[in-house]
Amino acid sequence: MSFNKAKDFIQCKRFTEPVYQTPACIQELLDIAKVHPDGIFEIEKNNTAGKRMRMFDRVYEFSDINYVNKDEGERENICLSFCKFLNSMNVDFKMHVVNEPRDMEEVEQEALLTREEGKGLAELVEANNRLIQDVLKKGNPQIKKKRYLTVTCRRQRYEDARAYFNVLETAVSPVFLSMRSRLAPLDAGKRLEMLHRFFHRDSWPKLSFESLMESGRDWRNEIVPYSFNNEEKRLEFGDEYMQILFVPGLPNTLDESKVLSSLTNVSYFCSVTIDCACIPRNILKGKMESISLNNEVAINQEMQLNAKNKNFSSGPSYRKAKTKEELEDYMDQVDENDENGFFMQMLAAVRGRTPEELKENVETLKLIGAGMGLQFVIDYNQQVQALNTLLPTGARRVDHMRSMLTSSMVAFQPFHARDVIQPGGTFYGMNKLTKNIIMIDRKKLKNSNGCIIGHTGSGKSFILKLTEIGQAYIATDDDIFMIDPQNEMEYVTAHFGGQFFDLTPSSGLHLNPFEVPDEVLYSTDPKEQDRFVAMKADFIEAFVYSCLKGIVPNGFHKTLVVRCIKKLYQEAFHSLKPRSPLLSDFRDILKEQAEPEARELYGSLEAYTDGTFDMFAYDSNLDINSRLVVFGMKNVSDSMWETCMITVMHLLSMRMDYNVSLQKATRFICDEAQYVCQKESSTEQLLHAFITYRKYGGICTVCFQNVSAALANARVKDMVSNCDLKILLDQGGSDRNALSKILELSNAEFRELANPEPGQCLIVCGDQILQCDAYIDKKNPLYEIYSTNFHERAARKKEAGYEDPAAGEHQAP
Template sequence: MGLFTDGFKELKKGSEPLFKTPKSIQETIEIMAVAENGIFEVSKGGKTSLNKYSKCYRFQDINYTTATEEEQIGIFERYCKFLNSLDCNYKITINNKNKNMAELREKVLIREQEDDFNPFRKIYNDIIEEKILEGRQGIEQERYLTITIERKNFEEAKAQFATLEATIHKAFTELGAEILPLSGNERLHVLHDYYHLGKEGTFDFDIKQGKKIGSDFRNDLCNGMIKYFPDYFEDESKYCRALFIKKYPSSLSDRFINEITSLPVHSITSIDVVPVPKDLTTKVLQRKYLGIESDIIKQQRVRNKNNDFATEISYAKRTEKKEIEAIMDDVRENDQCLFYVAVTIILMAESKKELDSVCETVKTIGKRNSCTIDTHYLKQREALNTALPIGVRQVETMRTLLTQSLAVLMPFNVQELNDLTGNYYGINQISKNVNIGNRKKLINGNGFVFGVPGSGKSFFCKMEMGSVYLSGTDEIIVIDPMNEYFDIAHTYGGTVVNMSTYTDHYVNPLELDVWSIDPNDSKGMVREKGEFMLGLCEQCIGDSLDSRQKSIIDRCVRKLYLDIARSKEKYIPVMSDFYGLLLEQPEEEAKDIALSLELFVNGSLNIFNHQTNVDVDNRFTVYGIRDLGSELSPITMLVMMESIQQRIVENGQKGKATWLYIDEIHVLLNSEYSAKYLQQLWKKVRKQGGLCTGITQNLVDLLQDYTATTMLANSEFVALLKQANSDSSKMSEVIGVSEAQLRFVTNTSSGMGLMKCGSVVIPFDNQISKETELYRLYNTNIHEINAKKEK
């Protein structure tokens, strides 16, 4: 579409290099001045024209690759709208930079401690190290938007950037990507990381400090040596080559830029954009169209003069006319704008041979997409300055594109879960980067893990429990209906509370910090215990309490604790003390309540009429409830929940988080009272430092329960492993994932699935080698366990 050979000269022209012939390495970095707020002065305008200023923004990736075709069209349309909204020069840069492995290991790997569990920490760390190396080979991707404007001075530029930022933030919010401006120091750090590949940690320049002592930022950025050759250049640590797209096809895949930037090589891919004003576009198109019409008339006159009266015009002119008419229709009807666009690619390698190989790979990708990718011959330095997110353009390789053709150069791929600190959650199936998530940073850390039997949900949770236990001081409590978490509790020196009719593990439901109670109950501790006892008695009676019964129970609870508070000898009461108080009351209803409690106080199910004898102060506690009978089950649930809630409150006061895991949560949700209790816990536990996790099989089954749906809505963390007969529309609506992403939970392998952590949704792979001690500890596949024993 080489139509616009005339006009637009000023728009297309690259900015003049500041130093025609650099006399030092510092002079190759063509930045005039830097400010702390991130604004760079990139060229002086002289007396007659304005200075040029640039500002850079870092923006997040979004899930474009994993979206459905319909969703991709929606993203594409919103991206087109954003491209049309900017009326200044800008560039979009995708930077495959070196990941700071030392910093990553410092923040991600679990530190050794003075206990017996360092062998397990080493296994975790070995797994993470292996996955880091397997992925993008120590490369992380960042995306920048750099805007360049012309103004008289820094103050005017600052005001203009503030105006533009409102448009930019609105557009990226609609796209679902966060965008943040880079400060001056952060922009210099990005440039430093390029110039000093492998030595990213050495950057320590501060603009404010530098101005005080008069030091030049270029001295901290530049290398000690740089050599330019006609088709490549080299410095102290790498060989580089600047390429550009020379010829575009009539239609291009929206995966093209992704194919290039997804290569596991260090590279900078820059898309420079110069918008053409709408009125200028219309004028030139009309002029061009009139020119073609004039050529056609001339052609016909020549033919007529030669007695050739054929009405058909030449193929070349027919094609040219159709092309210009199509563009004019697009501009007029489809809100298309015209842009000058240039794509510059800087590739880096450790040797010349490796560089040639990488360049050949990129050119092959271009050929596959009908694109001609060529080398910037004798323009390597100018091309480098153009590609870096400085805000200058010194090479003229631009061509005209309409909005949709420009939007096809899509910079988005897939989201990453990359918190600075947190737990390891496998690798991203698309990008192969490790997933590090911190549930404490979410609005609420509650979560659910779904998966059919054998999909790896228990393994997923045990991996998280181990990571939490080994890396800090947080407490873990597990409600275990199948007694399958006893082994991990024993391994980590935890407490197992096996709740059953034959147990010798006792939990006292009336346990309270009696030393902290005052006769006026100013802390409300007795009131809270009174509410709990109302629920306990209701479960024992098997029917709703009337107002008289409630008054009697409340009276006895208050008397029980306030008498202890007034007495000099403090003791923790048990159920028989409460039972005795009921029998002392004059009302007949009190005798009925006592009779209902007798089975659980003096009868065969008296496991709650003892002082607590388990170490509930342990950092790892598992409540086994598999062997509970139908009579004991509802009361046990109630007592257990009360004990757990008290523990969460106590830990919260100490500044410690409590991770509560409820396996087979549908069992508890089937009981009306425990379902209500769980619902309340999900709503208020965040303020007390608790993070609840429900573990169950099919998500669709859970969605039929209103209480469970409410709990799911209050959960920012969801892990979906393999699902059977998934109702994708329901699932995507409730969890907030697309139907296309749900393909990662159907017919998938054990340990793989989809994870939502806040606003980030990623397909994950949490598989580890079956030969590790960790796999043997966490594995619940009975056939594999038996085969191992036989072996």
């Protein structure tokens, strides 16, 4: 290779020019020349009136993905996508995995429940918070792991750099999306806040970058530490100590699933940076050809020397032969796989409050690295330069770089396992891969519908009570409306001060399907009354048809029903003493009709007005003004089921309409839905609720005992597929296999479905699959409230010497 080509190869990893050759104060610590509001930084000064190419950078935050629990084939696809990203980079870039400190008060404010209203709820809040705190202790809640990508380019003007970054985002974002990660650029305020966390434990001032500039304050003063001391092997600023380390050499093999995730799996501030300089392919090929040529010359010289010494049987030395073989492999990789070349260096920053704590933290990092064959060395006498190189900026001030190809760079892929922690969301349990809490705010999902599927004893009812009833009741203003086919929720409903209605003719409950609200009944606006009748007509028509046994409704029946509904409400509204009409009034009007079909209608209604099914024949004595309303349907006969179901769903729609006017969410829960879905009409109503209610603030949840039963019905399959939140507990072999119809699961996730321990589950949240441990200590008061284990309740009853009112009501169906 010529001297110029060798120089071009080395120039690929050139340093950036320092903004301040000799910093005169702490404000000149960082190599940042200028900050633009959109987040583009100038890393080198413009000293030649815009004629010189200078460096600009931009930082992107990207989300983690579930990598560690994927199958080999899925990991390979992710690695191939990562290679595609690397091959698309023709400029210098850095990848950062940063453990950013968090204030525990902030963590608890986001995770713990704070609402206390109503008698007895304070104890429930305390019990829920105790459960959440137990999970927090198992992880590192004081640390928040972030992933950043810093990209640089050399341009003459800021406008040219901005155009380049826009083109880059268009090309790179789809690659990250193919890996199920999302790439988002950081504006100036977010970048300054991120840099602030490298030097300070306290929070970033609540100021936007624009207000910072308008006030005339120097942004440097908000970032840099208040005091600074640059020692030989560490940095001191304020009450913090930091040390920058690098890796001088790499082992032959590395496990791509462990490198960055293991190094940052610590409970203190730690930042690992992979600094990469792209080597253009023509320069890379020229370098490799030159090395190959030099090696061939050395081999020929060695062979000539052997011949001169009459050693004709000896071939080239092992080292030269191995070098030749490796070079040929590398050249094939570049040619056949279109791989890029990179200069790469790994830097790590570790922080501590005292020199002793810093030393202990550094030793921990070194031990983790040694376990993977990575030897971390202190960057002596270059701590400030190494810091600027490690930070999420485009600066490069130290050179510990070595060359490698794209396929080798995959060892430093930054993904491990996804966390879902949405402040203000519902606590579901512990992420088994990251040991962090799982908090999901269903109102922020694209589709708030959810389903819980699990065999009897797997913890399905427990999770339902813990999340959709308990926490929803305590921490939100949402109304909760529930269908309970097995009357299992009576005890919990009473504990929360809700209303439980056992729908059976012998209960003394009455529901008037023709009831008119007082504000409509006494309204002087005929249009409002017409709107009410139009809204009520569909329900009453469905109600009447549900009472027909052995008769298929036709167009004549529909005409009669609509005609009689209009007449019924006209008489009610224009009466001297307005009142809500009754089913008997409707039947009397039907008797007045001359059509023969009228006899079929009023004859079928007789059992509901004068017979044993007179639950709907009188004025309503059922008050559903509570926030928690549960309808127990265990004692509803088959002949009454459809009529009850239609009426209950109508009451729910009325409550939802009312709540919409209040901008209030309504949660609808159907427990043991496999029983409800045995009736085709009930299935249709549930599916209708799932499709339409979410548009009006409805959050629907259904519970099934097994997947195969749920997917056997096409309507139910549509319902489950229409859920952005799925909680899957212990499933048998056939049920696990049935899941492949609606979910793509890895072997590790598939095995998790066979975990027999209660509370062990998979949570599918949007496009993310989380392995969740929802176990609750039996000493927690919530266990006694939510547990449905008959034998445990009976044992407690015997020990306490009193009759547990719920012991006989919570047997497994």
